[in-house]
Amino acid sequence: MNYRKKKIKVGFTTGDINGIGIEIFLKVCCKKKILDFFTPILFGSQKLCFYYKKILNMEINNIREIKNFKEVVDYKINVFNIWKEDIKFESIKINHPESGKYPILSLKKAVKALKEGKIDVLVTAPVNKKSMNFKNFSFFGHTEYLQNVLEGESLMFMIHDILKIALVTNHLPLKKVSSELNIKKIIKSIKILHQSLIIDFSIEKPKIAVLGCNPHSSDNGLIGNEENTKIKPAIDSLFQKQGWLIFGPYPSDSFFGNQNYRNFDAVLAMYHDQGLIPFKTLTFNQGVNFTAGLSHIRTSPDHGVAYDIAKKGIANENSFEEAIFNAIKIFKNRKEYMKFSLSRLS
Structure with a gap:
């Protein structure tokens, strides 16, 4: 069996593009041998990753743009470009109506992929609920949106x-x-x-x-x-x-x-x-x-966007890393439970 098919595909949202989401995502994915355990797929843009790579002075050489899920490669940071326009991320200010547009697009595309089985689990980066609501996002947060679009x-x-x-x-x-x-x-x-x-x-x-x-x-x-x-x-x-x-x-x-x-x-x-x-x-x-309680697995770190330390390179990525590995563990536990339940019926 192809090894890649066995590796769990973890989808990621960008979160607020002025927060610490992309920073902690890149920090985790750059850790030695961490991509032995999962294949990351970010729903955002390669340019956004390069923007943060530059301002944080990070040594990253495995960011890879993909146009469809057949192009996903193990041991790479796969970035599914979902924005066609050329965006100057440095010009989008905190609490500006435009700042809510991109995390909403990222979330919707990621959840669609989750429902279609293109990714196995979803990890969401922190968002600013006020910015999300600037763009007429009718849900207070991730939990309320997921309740509306997933089963359970x-x-x-x-x-x-x-x-x-x-x-x-x-x-x-x-x-x-x-x-x-x-x-x-x-x-x-x-x-x-x-x-x-x-x-x-x-x-x-x-x-x-x-x-x-x-x-x-x-x-x-x-x-x-x-x-x-x-x-x-x-x-x-x-x-x-x-x-x-x-x-x-x-x-x-x-x-x-x-x-x-x-x-x-x-x-x-x-x-x-x-x-x-x-x-x-x-x-x-x-x-x-x-x-x-939902049909699909979503986790996130236990903190917010942290504007006060964003873009300084000092954000702690531990909770984000824990979110990834807990999602993987829950995914495996559900598989084992289903296998056990089926064996009892046979």
Whole structure:
């Protein structure tokens, strides 16, 4: 069998072209022997790569433009040119309406290739949500767009060896969180998380902790009632009817303060910062954002565009590298799960 056919093809988006996305992409792909493990395909332009290569003074000799997927070559940085116009990237300013055009094009082309099986997994570089919305991009971020174009129900899932945290609600103002929480939504989130732990992470019988919503997990209803009316009923439903190992709701401050998270395979938080603050505090520059529950695999680093350090050559690429290898690992785990499931049926 041809070796290239066995190697996993990883697709990459450019992210915000004024951010650190291309820098960390090039840094990872230039590491010694790293391309033994995957074949990179960037959806952007060769000129953009050369622009960053020049301003960062990087020694890169294996950037290769391709016009179709038959031209993909192993051990090269394959760049699928998706822009026909001649772009002066240095003239596109941060937060200008034009700055959102190219990351949107990159994302749409990459996802199309993912759906068509031209690439095996997708790693997205960070974007500026405000710039994306300048171009009438009707989705708040990657997760919302992927939910719309791929099959399945998405769940934002932050992953690391020591801590995995999923979110019931994603990018919502805090004042809207309570009204968005309900038993059905919490149960659905737990089910997606439970399935992902089994299929994507090969955990046979997952143990999941669910956080409360209010301070002290409401102190038995003294500080809010979401725990008693929404969260606890959802937990009880799955614990009693399915026999799953679902526990909580736990007060988030003491849960992380006494390292109780180490006793669980994953944690379900009710809202963005409740999950992301402890996750990034404990795993920053090593954690990965994974969109669980969908038909295809997408990961990204756990940080943003980092305009303050962009184009200086000092961006840390560790989280981006972790995103690549976690995507590959999940891809292989899904293959093994499917093989195992088919063998049981035969």
